[in-house]
Amino acid sequence: MKFSEVVTITFFGERKKVLAEPLYIRTKCLGRLRPSEYVAFEIPAGFYTDLASIPRLAWWLISPMDWGIMIPAIAHDYLYRTHEVEVYIYDKVTKESRYHGRIRISRRDADCVILDKMRSFGMGIVRRYIVYLTLRLLGGLAYHRAYGQNQKTLSK
Numbered sequence: 529m530k531f532s533e534v535v536t537i538t539f540f541g542e543r544k545k546v547l548a549e550p551l552y553i554r555t556k557c558l559g560r561l562r563p564s565e566y567v568a569f570e571i572p573a574g575f576y577t578d579l580a581s582i583p584r585l586a587w588w589l590i591s592p593m594d595w596g597i598m599i600p601a602i603a604h605d606y607l608y609r610t611h612e613v614e615v616y617i618y619d620k621v622t623k624e625s626r627y628h629g630r631i632r633i634s635r636r637d638a639d640c641v642i643l644d645k646m647r648s649f650g651m652g653i654v655r656r657y658i659v660y661l662t663l664r665l666l667g668g669l670a671y672h673r674a675y676g677q678n679q680k681t682l683s684k
Contacts, residue, residue, distance in 0.1 A: 557641045599649060600651075635668065
């Protein structure tokens with residue numbers, strides 16, 4: 529598995545964007561890991577996202593096009609929609625990775641990933657905690673709505 533967190537996005541209007549290439553995410557949030565390990569997962573090309581659903585009124589503080597939120601928001605959208613992901617364990621010391629399997633993603637896990645990725649992409653602590661706490665307070669509806677849509681798709 530490659531471990532690149534570079535994103536190529538194709539825009540379809542103001543709200544809809546699609547990944548042109550797979551996006552690979554590393555995080556410490558999913559699972560019990562040794563200090564040198566990360567969990568890595570892939571977001572496939574063709575995944576639709578709206579980046580960060582931030583009201584225009586708040587763009588002076590956090591724009592959905594800011595580098596510190598763009599990739600973290602794509603990862604968060606993917607985890608909220610899929611509720612599970614295939615993961616690899618990556619050891620940064622040995623540079624080796626091993627397939628771990630498919631794991632279920634809770635809302636708390638997905639919110640932890642966005643917080644972790646905003647930190648690693650250099651977003652300031654105040655702005656990242658505003659996003660994180662807003663998700664913890666208001667994100668439940670989106671998480672459960674996405675789960676319901678996934679269940680309908682699977683039952684067809």
